[in-house]
Amino acid sequence: MTNLSSVARSAYGDLLRLLKDDMVANVRGSLVTKERGGKVYWYAAEKIGSDVKFWYIGPDGAETRNRVARMTALRAQMTDRRRERARLARLLRAEGMTPVDRGTGGLLLAMAKVGTFRLGGTLIGTNAFRLMEGELGTTLPLGSVATTGDIDVAQFERLSVALQDAVEPSLAETFSALKFDPVQGLDPGSVWRWRQSGQTGMMIEFLTPSFDAEETIRDLPALGVKARALHHLNYLISDPIHAVALYRDGILVQIPRPEKFAIHKLIVADRRLDGPESFKADKDRQQAAFLIETMAEDRPSDIWDAYTDAMARGPRWRERIERTLKRLPGTHELLMRCEAG
Numbered sequence: 001m002t003n004l005s006s007v008a009r010s011a012y013g014d015l016l017r018l019l020k021d022d023m024v025a026n027v028r029g030s031l032v033t034k035e036r037g038g039k040v041y042w043y044a045a046e047k048i049g050s051d052v053k054f055w056y057i058g059p060d061g062a063e064t065r066n067r068v069a070r071m072t073a074l075r076a077q078m079t080d081r082r083r084e085r086a087r088l089a090r091l092l093r094a095e096g097m098t099p100v101d102r103g104t105g106g107l108l109l110a111m112a113k114v115g116t117f118r119l120g121g122t123l124i125g126t127n128a129f130r131l132m133e134g135e136l137g138t139t140l141p142l143g144s145v146a147t148t149g150d151i152d153v154a155q156f157e158r159l160s161v162a163l164q165d166a167v168e169p170s171l172a173e174t175f176s177a178l179k180f181d182p183v184q185g186l187d188p189g190s191v192w193r194w195r196q197s198g199q200t201g202m203m204i205e206f207l208t209p210s211f212d213a214e215e216t217i218r219d220l221p222a223l224g225v226k227a228r229a230l231h232h233l234n235y236l237i238s239d240p241i242h243a244v245a246l247y248r249d250g251i252l253v254q255i256p257r258p259e260k261f262a263i264h265k266l267i268v269a270d271r272r273l274d275g276p277e278s279f280k281a282d283k284d285r286q287q288a289a290f291l292i293e294t295m296a297e298d299r300p301s302d303i304w305d306a307y308t309d310a311m312a313r314g315p316r317w318r319e320r321i322e323r324t325l326k327r328l329p330g331t332h333e334l335l336m337r338c339e340a341g
Contacts, residue, residue, distance in 0.1 A: 001294070002139045008095035012134035015088040016244050018081050019252035023118060024067040025074035027055045036162040042068060043165070056119055056165040056222075085249040092246055097133055098140065103202060105247030107151060110174050114167040117254045119222045120159050122237045124207070125152035128255040129287050131243045135258055136294055145286040153223075154207040154237050160222040170224045180204065190217040192226045209234035232271075232317070235310060236264040259299070259306035262291035263321065267310070270320035285324060289331045300338035307335060 004012070029046030032054075040060035046053045058064045067074070074081075093099055100108065104127065111117070123131070126148035133140055167174075172182075180194040183203075196202040208218050210229035220227050236256050245251040256264070269284035295303040311318050325332040 001141055001290070002096065004097065004133065004137050004139065005095055008092055008097055009134075009137050011088045011091045011095070012097070012244065015085060015092065015250050016134065016242060016252075018085050018088070019244060019250055020063075020242060021067060021070075021074050022078075022081065023252060024057055024064075024071055025078060027057060029053070029055065031057075031068050031071065033060060036164075037158070041163070054165055056115075056163050058118075082249065089246060089249045096139060097246055098130065099246040100127075100130070102247075103196075104151065105245060105251070107178060107202070107204070108245050108251050108253060109247060110178060111153075111171070112251050112253065114169060114171065114174055115165075116153065116167055116171065116223060117252060119163060119165060119167060120155050120254070121153045121223055122155065122240045122254045122256060123151070123243075124154050124233075124236060124256060124261075125150060126283070126287070127151050128243075128261065129291075131245055131253065131255055132258045132261070132291070134244055135241065136291075137298070138294060141286075141290055145283055145290065149202050151202065151204045152207060153204070154209075154233055155220050155223060155227070156234070156237065157208045157218050157220060157227070157229075160208075160220040163222045166222050166224055172224065175204070190226055192217060192228050207233060209237070232264060232267050235313070236260055257302075257306070258291050259295055259302045262288045262295065262303065263306045263310045265291075266324040267317065267320045269324045269327075285328055288324070289328055292331050292335055296334045296338050300340075303335065304338035307338075 027044035029044040032043050032045050033040050034043055034054070042057040042060060042064050043054040044057060046055065057068070099105070108123075111121070117123075127150075130140060175194045178196065179198065180196045182191040183193040183195050184191060193203060193205045206220060206223065206225045206227040208220060208227040208229050210216070210231050211234070212229075215229050215231060217226050218229050240254045240256055243253055243255045245253050265284045265288035269281040269288065272278050272281040272284065292303055307321075310321060325335070
């Protein structure tokens with residue numbers, strides 16, 4: 001692992017800001033707010049024939065309001081910003097930040113264009129881990145710990161229903177154009193995975209938090225797909241952050257906070273030992289250990305708060321975390337030192 005230079009950190013922050021600006025500048029129509037479930041969200045309202053289409057922008061907050069206020073200026077500066085994004089992307093590659101591979105980058109770009117991440121889709125799993133370099137200010141370890149052929153996307157079912165907006169065109173059309181075929185489960189109407197034909201065999205899966213005893217298949221209407229519901233996932237994807245996937249001149253995606261990702265990996269590693277994917281538990285432990293070691297040095301309060309939050313969620317949560325930490329005594333010691341900040 002190597003710390004990114006101050007030049008690279010600054011360039012990453014600038015590229016992230018430009019991509020966030022573009023997310024607002026590229027929507028069509030006049031800007032309005034709507035309240036849903038006690039929360040306020042920003043939309044662009046566009047009249048299409050006799051109907052009005054609402055394009056979701058994001059939750060209300062100072063950052064969103066600032067971009068909305070600057071929308072006219074942002075649209076006028078679009079060409080200049082595109083050139084600047086390309087320059088920053090070149091600089092980041094030269095400074096040693098890891099670009100995503102062509103297959104992954106092409107898929108993330110296609111998903112971003114139809115609105116997957118704008119509508120609350122959160123990239124999780126190893127591909128999210130790989131995109132934490134800019135947030136952490138350090139390169140990731142090489143080898144199997146950061147290698148994957150799968151893309152996992154999660155979204156809250158309740159958010160998906162509340163938004164009243166959807167990807168366009170559908171993800172099914174997007175995947176078909178990229179030669180992904182649906183993976184049929186026991187129930188033909190419950191497709192939540194797609195696999196790409198050819199040698200790569202890349203898989204994309206959709207997930208959502210389960211708040212019930214059963215981990216069933218649920219609908220995500222904003223993304224136009226079904227998803228497998230999993231326990232503990234609500235902890236991981238609450239309060240996500242934006243990140244840059246370094247492909248072409250940058251793709252704006254959404255990922256979990258690294259501190260939550262690390263603690264969630266401690267839980268997932270123990271869950272896998274109960275099932276057919278036990279071989280993946282070692283990668284989970286390695287990713288958790290790397291993030292905890294990095295954050296114990298630079299952001300000890302963040303990782304400690306994430307740990308205490310998870311430990312307070314019940315005995316089953318504590319048991320899984322403690323069992324994994326017994327396999328990582330050095331990581332456990334580093335984590336305990338974070339209590340003092």
